[in-house]
Amino acid sequence: MDIVIQQLINAISLGGVYAMLALGLAIVFSIVRLINFAHGDIMTFGGYGIFLSLAFGIPPLGALAIGIGAAVVMALAMERAAFRAMRGADVVALLITSFAVSEILKVLFQNTISPRPVPISLPAAWSSSYRIGDVVIGVGPTISIVVALVSLAGLTLFLRRTTTGMAMRAAAEDFEMLRLLGVRANRVVATAFAISGVLAGAAAVVWTAQRGSVDPMMGFFPVLKAFIATVLGGLGSLAGAVLGGFVVGAIEVMTQAFLPDALSPYRDAIVLACVIAALLLRPDGLLPARSGARS
C-alpha cells in the first residue's frame, strides 16, 4: 500500500511538470498555431538563470524567482525576434523556425556556459524527506506538486476571470474576429508566450530542484514528453494538455516502478505504445479542443 501511495506521489510530481510544459505548448499553439520546439530551451534558460543567480550568491528562493523571470524573458524574446515575423505562416514553416531557434540556443548554451552539466546546489533540506504515517514523502516531489497545482490554478483563474484571459480564450477560437474587435494581436500573442515562459520557468525550478544540475539538453526530454502529452490530450486543448501531462507522467512512473528490470529499456516505447493505443481509440485526443462554431 505504501509503495502505491509513494508511486502515486511520484506520478503526480512528474505529471505536474509535464502538465506545466504541455500547457505552455498548448496555450501558444492554440493562438498562433506554433508547435514551439524551442520550448525546452526556454526551460533550460530558466535553469541557467537559477544556476547563475546562485553562483552570484543570490539566496535560493530569489534564484528560483530569477529563473522563472529568465524563462519569461526568453519566451518573449523568442516571440519578438523569430516568431512575430512568421505570424500567419503555415504550421510547418513555424515548426522549422522553432527548430532553428532551438538549435541556436543550444549552441549558445554550450559555448557560453558549458556543454557539460553545471551543478545547482539548493539547501539540503529540499532534497530530504518527511513521513506521514508509514509513507515517506520527498520534499522535492512535494514542492513539484505544489508548484504545479498553484500554476494550474493560477492560470485557470487568469483565463476565467480577467478580460485578458477571456481574450486569450477568444483568440484560440477565432483570432481574426478578436482583432476585428480591436483587441491588439501582438499583446495577446505576447501574453501567451509570457504564460508559456512562466510555466516553463516553474518546470525548470521543479526539475533542477530535484536533479541538482543544468545542461544544454535539460529541457529537451521533458518537453518531448510534454509534446506527447499535448497530442494525447488533443492538440490545442488546454485541459487536454494538463490531463495528457498527468497521464504520461503516471504511465512513466508506473512502468518504472512495476516493470521487471529486463523490460526497463523499453520504458519509453511502452509509454508511447499506450499513447498510440489511446489515440487509436480517440484520434482527436482525450479532451479535443473545441472548434469555433462558425455557421
Added chain:
Amino acid sequence: MSDAVLEVDALDVRYGQVHAVRGVSLNVTQGGVTALLGANGAGKTSTVMAVAGVRPVAFGTVRIFGQDVTGKTPEDIIRSGVAISAEGRRIFASLSVEENLKVAGNVVADADVETERRTKLMERFPILGQRRRQLAGLLSGGEQQMLAVARALMSAPRLLLLDEPSLGLAPQMVDRIFDIVEELQDEGISILLVEQNATLALQVASHAVVLANGTVAASGDPEAIASDSVLREAYLAA
C-alpha cells in the same frame, strides 16, 4: 463629398489567382445606410473584410472619417471608431454571452464606461441579459446575431459594418434585425449593410451598391434599384 465616413475607391482584392474584388468604389455618408447587395460570391464580404483591414488591398484606397487606412492593421482601423458584425456572426462559442461583450470591451479605456455600456446593451437586448452566463454557442442563430451586433456596439462605433446580419434567420428574427438597423441609424450610426435579402435592405438603405463578379454592376438610389426589374432578376434574385 467629404461628408462620407467611408470612401472606398477602386478597390482590388486578390487571393492568389482569384480576383475577388475589381475596382469597387462605394461611399457611406454620415448617418447614412449604404446597402451592398449581390449574389453569393459577388465580392461583398471580401470588400468589407478589406475595409476592416483583414484582407490585403491589392489596389485602391480605403478612407475612413477622411483618413487613409489602406494597409493599416485591423486593430487600428477598429479603434478609429469602426465596428463590425461579421458574416457568420463569429461569436466566441466557448465564452459566455457576457464574456463575449467583455472581450469586445477591451477597447474601452475607462472600466466604468465599459461596465455601463455592457449593462445597457444587455437591457437593450433582454435575451442577452437573461442568458449572460450561458455559453454563447448555445444561443439560437438569431440570438447569436444580436450578440454579434451588441458586441460590435461595445466600442460605441460611428461606422458599423454589418455583414449578412439576416443570413439563415427565421423571418420574425429577420424583421427584428432590420428594426435594429433602423434604430442604429436613428442614433446617428453610419452603416454599411451587406445583404442577400435585397428587398428588406433596400427599404432601410439611403444608398445602394450592387456587386456582380467582383465589380459594381449598379449603384444609386435604393428605390430606383428596387424598381429596376432587369437588375433585380439578374443580380438580386428577388
